[in-house]
Amino acid sequence: MADNKGVLIFGEVIDGKLAASTLELLGGGRGLADTLGEPLMLALVGSGVGACAKEGIAYGADKAFVVDDAALKDYTNDAYVSVLEKVVKQVTPNILLMGMSPIVRDLAPRLAFRLGTAVSMDCLKLEIDPASKLLLMTRPVFGGNARGVYVCEKAKPQMAAVRAKVMDPKPKNDSKAGEVVNIAAGLDASKLKMKNVATKKEQVAGIKLEDADVIISGGRGLASAEGFKLLQPLATALKAAVGASRPPCDNGWVSPSIQIGLTGKIVSPSLYIAVAISGSSQHMAGCSGSKNIIAINKDPEANIFKEARFGVVGDFNKVLPAFTSKVKELVK
């Protein structure tokens, strides 16, 4: 265990380029590696991902490990855990960082158990403890109502899955040198039980939540799919995306793909207008990064008013149409 050295990033490739989250991890991981005086390394696993190794080095890695195999084209838990186990046992890193992607949500816990170590999911902050030189990992607990600071003292590597936009990428340096090492996947097809047979993407009409500067979001208080339709004229007027807290998604009023919260999308628009949303921790964990939160809710005690900059206490059926019509008049 004492021999574990270096910060290893699990990189993800999207459309032939390193994912934004991977560039962020390389930026943040570089800082941690420099603090420890240890190297920063990148692991790329998939099919046709080898071409991105140089890009990883340009963004800060000292060394890149590539497992490029046609059998790894689609993610499956058993194949990826097996490959990552092999890579980590060969590289023996001190710290393993991953981005909080759909792959990592499934991969990281299983890999941690395989390696006999612990992982902290959805981390908001990573730092090296000056005394112990161990990684301190801060993550939301109790539905985002509190933060816990975790440390892994007994095992290596120390593992963290980091939320998007928590770290900043470093500028690209194409002249930076670094070694690329190929590792064979070594998969035993007879042992693999999982198969990805289809990927279904739901097309959301209009502006994507992740890209929106303004979001109109509705909650349980809207009471029906019809109630949700009242949000659309306002969204159109403000060129906004429409989001939802969990109950409208669970009740089938809207698609689960627009859920904002700890277990949905994490957004940080300039303006977040919350209509009939009580403001549970679970929901706020997904939108508290918004620059301005505006609340319309009939309950003056609703938690959302503790987070909002401006608010109206009242029934959305009466407040919202008048608000929308005035907004249309003002932004014309």
Place this chain on the structure above:
Amino acid sequence: MPNMIVCVKQIADPEAPPTSFKIDEAAKTMVPAQGVSQVVSPFDEQAVEAALKIKDAQANSKITVISLGKNFVMDVIKKPLSMGADELILLQDPAFDGGDSHSTAYALAMAIKKVGQFDLIFCGRQAADWDAGQVGAGIAEILGIPSITPAKKVDIKDGKVTIERVITDGYEVVECTAPMLISVSNELGEPRYPKLKGIMAAAKKQPVNWKAADIGADASKCGAAGAKAKLMKIFQPVKEGKCEIISADTPEEAGAALAVKLREARLI
């Protein structure tokens, strides 16, 4: 007719207002105010629902619910039985105190080994208190079976399992062979309400109580002794809480005044 196991956790109601939880720094946990009720963690109820959907469609299916915890409230922890599950096993032992995902997964896996036969194990994607999201993967690793998270739909036919796994803007369809473990997400849909008949049937059922020794658990792998992650501290982020409430004589006027206010603040 699959044999199914569902792991559930009893927690303080996460829907209670955030202000009704306070930090206990010494115990490093969140303490609910008096009056906050205990519930089955919501994702775990959805895990029960996933198993019940299969039971609805396939005769002679069996659902065994296992919960590790303490201070169980019988009306609460029996809810999966009143929803339609068949048996309930409670793991209670001071040896389990102070555990993390590793020690919890170990104890649950040992209990599942004692139960013996199973085709599918269901968990919630994460307990709504610590939100770690790892116990399912841990149980599967210890039992040496495949695992997947977060699932929104599960089907099993002739030992072949089909899972819809939630990803950004959609889902993946994954096929696997039983036995396996599936962690269920809220996208599965609202769990059913117990019917009176189910509540009456559950009232008559007695849970099975197992201690660490009953499941052959190694004390060094249980509770605090078996934990790998250490919580150094817990804190609540500071909130400013300076909301300007726009009031007017009627809700309609307040709505219009809000629009004017946002314009003045250059937000629209």
